[in-house]
Amino acid sequence: MHNAGICAIIADIKIYLISRGIKIMSDCAKDNKIKKIVLAYSGGLDTSIIIPWLKENYEGCEVIAVSGNVGQADELEGLEEKAIKTGASKIYIEDLRKEFITDFIYPTVKAGARYENRYLLGTSLARPIIAKRIVEIAKAEGADAICHGCTGKGNDQVRFELTIKAFAPEMKIIAPWRIWDIKSRDEEIDYAEAHHIPLKINRATNYSKDKNIWHLSHEGLDLEDPANEPMYDKILEMGVSPEKAPDKAAYVTISFKKGIPTAVDGKKLDPVALITRLNKLGGENGIGILDLVENRLVGMKSRGVYETPGGTILYTAHDALETLTLDRDTMHTKQMLAGKFAELVYFGQWYTPLREALSAFVDKTQETVTGDVKLKLYKGNIILSSLTSPYSLYDEELATFGEDAVYNQRDAEGFINLFGLPMKVRAVLDAKRANAKK
Numbered sequence: 001m002h003n004a005g006i007c008a009i010i011a012d013i014k015i016y017l018i019s020r021g022i023k024i025m026s027d028c029a030k031d032n033k034i035k036k037i038v039l040a041y042s043g044g045l046d047t048s049i050i051i052p053w054l055k056e057n058y059e060g061c062e063v064i065a066v067s068g069n070v071g072q073a074d075e076l077e078g079l080e081e082k083a084i085k086t087g088a089s090k091i092y093i094e095d096l097r098k099e100f101i102t103d104f105i106y107p108t109v110k111a112g113a114r115y116e117n118r119y120l121l122g123t124s125l126a127r128p129i130i131a132k133r134i135v136e137i138a139k140a141e142g143a144d145a146i147c148h149g150c151t152g153k154g155n156d157q158v159r160f161e162l163t164i165k166a167f168a169p170e171m172k173i174i175a176p177w178r179i180w181d182i183k184s185r186d187e188e189i190d191y192a193e194a195h196h197i198p199l200k201i202n203r204a205t206n207y208s209k210d211k212n213i214w215h216l217s218h219e220g221l222d223l224e225d226p227a228n229e230p231m232y233d234k235i236l237e238m239g240v241s242p243e244k245a246p247d248k249a250a251y252v253t254i255s256f257k258k259g260i261p262t263a264v265d266g267k268k269l270d271p272v273a274l275i276t277r278l279n280k281l282g283g284e285n286g287i288g289i290l291d292l293v294e295n296r297l298v299g300m301k302s303r304g305v306y307e308t309p310g311g312t313i314l315y316t317a318h319d320a321l322e323t324l325t326l327d328r329d330t331m332h333t334k335q336m337l338a339g340k341f342a343e344l345v346y347f348g349q350w351y352t353p354l355r356e357a358l359s360a361f362v363d364k365t366q367e368t369v370t371g372d373v374k375l376k377l378y379k380g381n382i383i384l385s386s387l388t389s390p391y392s393l394y395d396e397e398l399a400t401f402g403e404d405a406v407y408n409q410r411d412a413e414g415f416i417n418l419f420g421l422p423m424k425v426r427a428v429l430d431a432k433r434a435n436a437k438k
Contacts, residue, residue, distance in 0.1 A: 041065035046149030068130035071213020122215025131163035160349030237282025242380030259366030282309025
């Protein structure tokens, strides 16, 4: 019999035994010293089955669930009841939304950081703040270990664990996906059904999703093949496709102070309300839908569909304002460093000296990034309407194609002669050497 056939039979036996209440010991190394585990808990498929799995494989252990509220909204409904019913002794649901925006999202927007020039880092940004809070709770609870539900193929395992190492280097980390016998999301569903764990998904809607106030990601199922066009009408949650957006354009004006958005259409809003407002406006107009094949940190390519309606508006507005308020050399240097900043975020290296140093540079550049940006939103497109700033470096009299009294066009000749001198010298000497060989 082929190995695949044997594996299938073994899997069926395991499911049958589990359904009969018979424990199946995993291949993980047992640690009898682990009596209290803090679990990064979302209530999704992975973490829903991890609670009973931990209690089966770490005999007598207490499991404390921790969920960071970073704006996942309806996903938090019924979370406490579900965690307790599946075996957690208690659950912390921490409201991290404002801190998430001000301390992670805004610094990244100010940096202009996009991973591989496209991805607005929605999942990447949320992991450090959640992991840091989990460490704080684990220490307060006297936990022996921290557990997460990240797969061994993904980026999130790195992001969570680097943060844990930064704040609790002595803490044991349990990563079930790297040690248990479950090999797929279908097998996870089998386990959940056998343990009577309620799920909000089924096998037909079993996309891997991550949601927060900044974005929503979709991976898996038909999206695993880049040849398949995404079924937007089926998967979109934060907005509509451009085809279904209104036929009339919408205008929005965003005000910035030192690179930080402060108001929408003249109304000052706190960070949570501001992002929420822009998400609604962007979603209604088909803004911020991204179909991306990206390079994961672990080395493979993955395909996902991202919704970032408000974030896409903010990035566009901020970029536009910088064209008006930053000098050429500062802007070009900042653009060059933006890619590195994005890599640090994507790779889970938020709590590093380099990221802090880059943020210090960015903050210096933002001292003059103040003003208003008016945008037109139309069927997935963002069109710049107007820019104003008290720190504008644009001088109409200097830049005009009409007559002016501040620029002597004859000066350009000397500039070009000096600027082009190395090229001229090289060409002259090359010609002399060529003639000498004749």
